[in-house]
Every structure is written in structure tokens, then in C-alpha cells.
Amino acid sequence: DAGITQSPRHKVTETGTPVTLRCHQTENHRYMYWYRQDPGHGLRLIHYSYGVKDTDKGEVSDGYSVSRSKTEDFLLTLESATSSQTSVYFCAISESGGSYYGYTFGSGTRLTVV
């Protein structure tokens, strides 16, 4: 197995509620990423982490926050979910800063905000 898991796999939530998605890795990789996938847009970077407590914004970070208190866990939080945040969310990991091998992806979380 790839050593990266996302939870939950599916979630339906109401507008205005907070939501936290979890990414857990067993590979001890330094870099972790959160992407969202929307039709026509491919995958777009939300936030990333380059170490414990080291995070930065990606292309579409508004309305999202992240935390990484341990190497293995990277949490994505929607403070107050909106319908525009209905999407499929992917976590990815990478071992080094110049990896020819690209990323290893989790299985994704389908989030529906009603």
C-alpha cells in the first residue's frame, strides 16, 4: 500500500459548519500537500507543508487553514463551509524537494456542502 490515507472518504455537511479533513502518512515524507479537484480545473493546490509546523498557502487557499503538528498528519480545516467548497480533496506526499517520482496521492475525500 502507498502509506497515505485520507479520512473521511465521503462527507456531507451544512453551510456554515466547520469541517476538518485528515491526511495520515506512514512514509515519513517531509512534504505534504492538499489539493482540490473540480471539473475543468484539474487539481489546484490549497496549502502545503514542508515540515512540522511549517506550512504555506497555495493557489486557492481562501477559506482554508491547515495544521501539521506531527510529521505523519496534515489536517485541512474549512472554518465555515460554503457551497463553493463542494469538491474532491486530495492529499499528496513527496519525499524530497526535487523528486523525479512526483507525488503519492491519497484516495481523496468527496465533500458536499449543502
Next chain:
Amino acid sequence: AQTVTQSQPEMSVQEAETVTLSCTYDTSESNYYLFWYKQPPSRQMILVIRQEAYKQQNATENRFSVNFQKAAKSFSLKISDSQLGDTAMYFCAFMKPYHNNAGNMLTFGGGTRLMVKP
């Protein structure tokens, strides 16, 4: 910033035939990597093939090959002897190594949905 464009939102091909998916990108970098990922209905992202920009030889992986034209900033994927299991979304992606603290930042195109017909 890098951009990746896949101009074919949907394509179809008959089983056993050959199909080519297009991808263009825009960058001022000279050293980078290019990837094709496959996403079947299971939603899993699967690496299909990768290319290093400084290698002129086109990468091949079994039935999958690329046509990498660096000057034209083009990176197309050819699937030979198409199989029903090739039905999936295909994403082209660009990687700039050591992008500040982000490590190896991947930028994706919008995807091409490929249907292989029996």
C-alpha cells in the same frame, strides 16, 4: 507561474486503436519534469509516465509513450492498443523542482476524459 493546458476535455477511441492526448505548458524554467496521471472511476491518482526536460529521448512505459517537444512546450501522451481499462481521466502535470519551500510543486492541467469503446 507555470500553466498547463489540456485542450481536449473529452476523447473516445475504439478498443485496440491508438489515441493521443494533448498537453501544452508555459514556463520560463529550463529544468523541470512532466507527468501524466491517470484517474479511473475509483478516483485514485496513478502515475502513468514521466519525462525529464533535459532528456531529449521520449519516455515510454509499455503501451504508453510521450512526444516531448521542449521548444514548443508540448507534451502529448500516446496510448497504443487501447484497452477498456484505459477509460479514465488523464491529467498532465508540470513540476518545478525545489520551488521555494514547497519542494517539488506540481501544477495540473484541467484533464481529458478518455472513453475506450468496445
